[in-house]
Amino acid sequence: MEKIVGRGAFSGIVEGIALVCPESIQGWSGISDTTGQIIEKGHSQEGVNINGRILVLPCSKGSNGWSCHFHSAMRSGFKPAGWVFSKMDSRAGVATVVVGSPAVADFKDVDPCEFIKNGDLIRINGDTGEVEILQRSLEN
Template identity: 75%
Template sequence: MTFTLKARGAIRGVAEGEALVCPESIQGWAGVSDTTGEIIERGHAEEGQNINGRILVLPCSKGSNGWSCHFHSAMRAGFIPAGWVFTKMDSRAGVAAVVLGVPAVADFEDVDPCEVIKSGDWVRVDGNTGTVEVTRKD
């Protein structure tokens, strides 16, 4: 089954990858390992998962203004998401999207992508048009 969601294109480009959905977002500080790209936030539902090559589906950012710095450090170590899907883009998420320069969409009006996309789904993010094509894992 495949379906398409519509949002606002935030960072141009197209990327595909396996979804990593984090309805509670991820902390920056002590949330993502700067050296492995692994989610290290204690008690996080996706603790132990790696962000590398994945489409990160998040409601927004979480934590301090340094949120984007930790994703940037992970990128410098070779661990970078393929793309971003943000329910709503806040300033920290916007900075991270620009710094990483991977395709991003945001600001969904009629749907919460954290509820309709599941981890493991194959997702195509089009930052040019604001579309997200989702193919169910099953």
């Protein structure tokens, strides 16, 4: 089993399908507050829903209101199951806490946006910082 280790950033263990966004997701006009879809024009995952997915991002992107859009989407019933951040920044930290999904961040020797492939089944442990690839996606 392939595994990478970062820093546990928000407690909990979750398994799910990775949604890899190497360019992150813009807060304002990046996530639909009412559908949970990525609506950022030209985004590699435009049209994909974040609900139940483990978001793999380098960091946040945009204004300090970044976390508000994830919170609004969560209030409408759409939230990520977990988060993997290459580097945790303040906007990402707030979003993690507001949404309440496990998170792993701050990887030193590997870029999770390159190691994890879109569609991989992964398990993240927000306590130990471990990210395990349970099954590689057949799409890659």
